[in-house]
Amino acid sequence: MVSGGVGEMEAKETGLSRDAADDGVGEARADTIISVRGLDFFYGPIQALFDVSLDIPRNLVTAFIGPSGCGKTTLLRCFNRMNDLNEEARLVRGTIMIGGVDIHDAAVDPIELRKRVGMVFQRSNPFPKSIYENVAYGLRVGGLRDKGALDEVVERSLRNAALWDEVRDRLGDSAMALSGGQQQRLCIARAIAVEPDIILMDEPCSGLDPIATMKVEELIHDLKRRYTIVIVTHNMQQASRCSDRTAFFYLGRLVELGETMRVFTNPAHKQTEDYITGRFG
Amino acid sequence: MRAIAMGRGASVRAGWRRAAEAAVVLALRGATYAILLAAGFVFADIVWKGAPVVLRPTPPFVNVGFLTQAPQTLHVFEDGAGREVRLGERDFREFQARSGRAVAARSFAHAGGGIMPCIVGTVLLTLGSIAIALVLGILCAIYLSEYSRQGPFIRVVRLAIVNLAGVPSIVFGLFGFALFVLFFGWNVSLLAGWCTLAAMVLPVIITACEESLRSVPAGFREGALALGATRWQAIWTNVLPHALPGMLTSSILGITRVAGETAPIMFTAAYVIRDDLPWQGLGNAGEFFFQGVMALPYHIYYLSSKVPPNEYTRDARYGTVFVFLALVFAITLMSILLRARMRRSRPW
Numbered sequence: 001m002v003s004g005g006v007g008e009m010e011a012k013e014t015g016l017s018r019d020a021a022d023d024g025v026g027e028a029r030a031d032t033i034i035s036v037r038g039l040d041f042f043y044g045p046i047q048a049l050f051d052v053s054l055d056i057p058r059n060l061v062t063a064f065i066g067p068s069g070c071g072k073t074t075l076l077r078c079f080n081r082m083n084d085l086n087e088e089a090r091l092v093r094g095t096i097m098i099g100g101v102d103i104h105d106a107a108v109d110p111i112e113l114r115k116r117v118g119m120v121f122q123r124s125n126p127f128p129k130s131i132y133e134n135v136a137y138g139l140r141v142g143g144l145r146d147k148g149a150l151d152e153v154v155e156r157s158l159r160n161a162a163l164w165d166e167v168r169d170r171l172g173d174s175a176m177a178l179s180g181g182q183q184q185r186l187c188i189a190r191a192i193a194v195e196p197d198i199i200l201m202d203e204p205c206s207g208l209d210p211i212a213t214m215k216v217e218e219l220i221h222d223l224k225r226r227y228t229i230v231i232v233t234h235n236m237q238q239a240s241r242c243s244d245r246t247a248f249f250y251l252g253r254l255v256e257l258g259e260t261m262r263v264f265t266n267p268a269h270k271q272t273e274d275y276i277t278g279r280f281g
Numbered sequence: 282m283r284a285i286a287m288g289r290g291a292s293v294r295a296g297w298r299r300a301a302e303a304a305v306v307l308a309l310r311g312a313t314y315a316i317l318l319a320a321g322f323v324f325a326d327i328v329w330k331g332a333p334v335v336l337r338p339t340p341p342f343v344n345v346g347f348l349t350q351a352p353q354t355l356h357v358f359e360d361g362a363g364r365e366v367r368l369g370e371r372d373f374r375e376f377q378a379r380s381g382r383a384v385a386a387r388s389f390a391h392a393g394g395g396i397m398p399c400i401v402g403t404v405l406l407t408l409g410s411i412a413i414a415l416v417l418g419i420l421c422a423i424y425l426s427e428y429s430r431q432g433p434f435i436r437v438v439r440l441a442i443v444n445l446a447g448v449p450s451i452v453f454g455l456f457g458f459a460l461f462v463l464f465f466g467w468n469v470s471l472l473a474g475w476c477t478l479a480a481m482v483l484p485v486i487i488t489a490c491e492e493s494l495r496s497v498p499a500g501f502r503e504g505a506l507a508l509g510a511t512r513w514q515a516i517w518t519n520v521l522p523h524a525l526p527g528m529l530t531s532s533i534l535g536i537t538r539v540a541g542e543t544a545p546i547m548f549t550a551a552y553v554i555r556d557d558l559p560w561q562g563l564g565n566a567g568e569f570f571f572q573g574v575m576a577l578p579y580h581i582y583y584l585s586s587k588v589p590p591n592e593y594t595r596d597a598r599y600g601t602v603f604v605f606l607a608l609v610f611a612i613t614l615m616s617i618l619l620r621a622r623m624r625r626s627r628p629w
Contacts, residue, residue, distance in 0.1 A: 082506070085506065112509070
């Protein structure tokens, strides 16, 4: 099973069998939640993704790694159709199925899709509102008015994001006053408040110090019991620490996807090995 | 010591280069000082001749009559002791009644009394037109910067807005006269003046509003959309509240433009003389919108071009200009202070 055009050539070069290298796309597995087939994606005239196919299993953490500009964030933003907002962005070919539904089907409302597929951004972006209002935002725009229900969800989300004990006494304070790590966990709380199935994380720790990073990683570990998590990261250690499966992208192509342990200890492709050992990237 | 390996020719060239550099700096500095000098001369002249008309050395320190009365005809005559007396129309009549005789006097139209109807008119014209321009401008800016997709049509719209900013104000005046005064039949009225001034200042407001919208971080929009908000929900709850202070303060600069223009209102809203203040003598509330008003810039234009210039009419001119400048300075200063405060209190 071949995931990308590059795979073919590389597999021959490294002398490894392609079947061992690419276990990303098999027959659609029962527990697959995101399924991408033959995706070609352009920004204006520039092609960002080349014939990408992969499956992402439910309730596991999948990490996307690769050098800058390799298309991993682009693919992530396809999953909640965030790219719709970019006028230059064009999905030329291929399909993305989430929970068995083609998300580009005319019947799919991107608003509803984004409620099921939450996102945490690279730069923590709390709204300049109170901590409470940040977490309640998704529910409020969804039309929930009941104060009791809001209180309950806010508390539960903050607890699940391991932030409750730090902010329980100052829910009314501005979220901008929190530290960087707390802000990022607040953004995670905000995302899980709307009860999504999937949480997309775009380099969630890139601006954080090691302690704050560790807390977010622990949180990711806790969250995967209930959510499917896709995380883009530049940090190899982070990918190996907190993901179950790792996909390596290079120049817009999926080079390799497999169990994280396997990808890091026994990469099937020369490029993957070069990247994870720090020879480029 | 490093030997200076320069021939005579090289050192002469270096001398020339230094001289040229000095000449350029002198020319640049001279141009800057010339501008400063010209501006300083204008302001000094206005303050020197205008301030004594408006300000008084004794309490209440301002010439209350000049700020609270309507313009009157000025009468100049000699009293019994041979001293020159200047009286406005009302005081002159009282004086005549008291002295019980006809006093021979020279009269100068509009040079006496005060300028209150002009101040009131200018304030009303400015507030109304800015309100109209803000509503239209904000809606337009939201569409252009948040919704519209870049394409030939939007490029044409933007080009039109830029060109609108370059249209001479007299053209706006004639446009307003043709459309609002004649075609809509609003006559010379506040409403016609508002709409004309609003059309004139719209490009400034739209540009300012778009800039404010752009200054709101993209993360606020994306964060909201990623939580399942619609575009309008994201804009309404997460973009507009943060852009609005900037829109308002930047628009204050539009106010000075509106307050200062003569040409757009001379055909659409301004009266040469009207003793009633805008809230006096109205049959019903609707009439408020369909009355002409006096305005500071038009009053200055009239005093300067239609009233013979001499020592008796000078005070009215300089006093009006001084008040006008003080008003514009105050608005500009307020906008600068508000802007600075807003920059500091920005939450991100």
